[in-house]
Amino acid sequence: MSDDSFVMEMCGNKAAWQIVVDKVEKIDLEQVGLRIEADGYEIGIRTRLAWTFSGPADLTLYPSGKLLVKTSDKDLAAVIARSHVERWVGE
Numbered sequence: 888m889s890d891d892s893f894v895m896e897m898c899g900n901k902a903a904w905q906i907v908v909d910k911v912e913k914i915d916l917e918q919v920g921l922r923i924e925a926d927g928y929e930i931g932i933r934t935r936l937a938w939t940f941s942g943p944a945d946l947t948l949y950p951s952g953k954l955l956v957k958t959s960d961k962d963l964a965a966v967i968a969r970s971h972v973e974r975w976v977g978e
Contacts (some may be wrong), residue, residue: 893972895964904956904964908976911952920948922975943967952976 894907920938924930928946930938940946944958944967954971956964 893968895968897961898955902957902959904958904961904968906953906954906956906964906971907966908972913950914948914952914967914976916948916950919952919975923948926970926974 892909894909896905896907897903898905899925916933916935916938918959920930920933920940923938923940923946926942928940928942931941936950938948942958944960944963946957946967947955949955954967956967
């Protein structure tokens with residue numbers, strides 16, 4: 888799935904989706920991570936290499952802005968991708 892603002896690709900194990908936001912090469916992990924938390928996700932690991940979250944799906948956020956969504960549910964992954972593009976990274 889892709890549109891004008893992101894690409895959503897299924898990972899090889901078919902139990903996760905990678906969300907890549909167009910024209911984003913680096914993010915402020917702290918800023919974006921706190922936005923994800925504000926949307927109801929619980930922060931797990933916080934390192935300079937990645938932050939993890941638990942919620943409707945488990946998430947891993949990378950400094951590049953990529954988001955790994957651990958779910959086999961494509962519709963749920965698409966909803967999370969929209970949040971990532973429009974509210975988390977896009978604010």
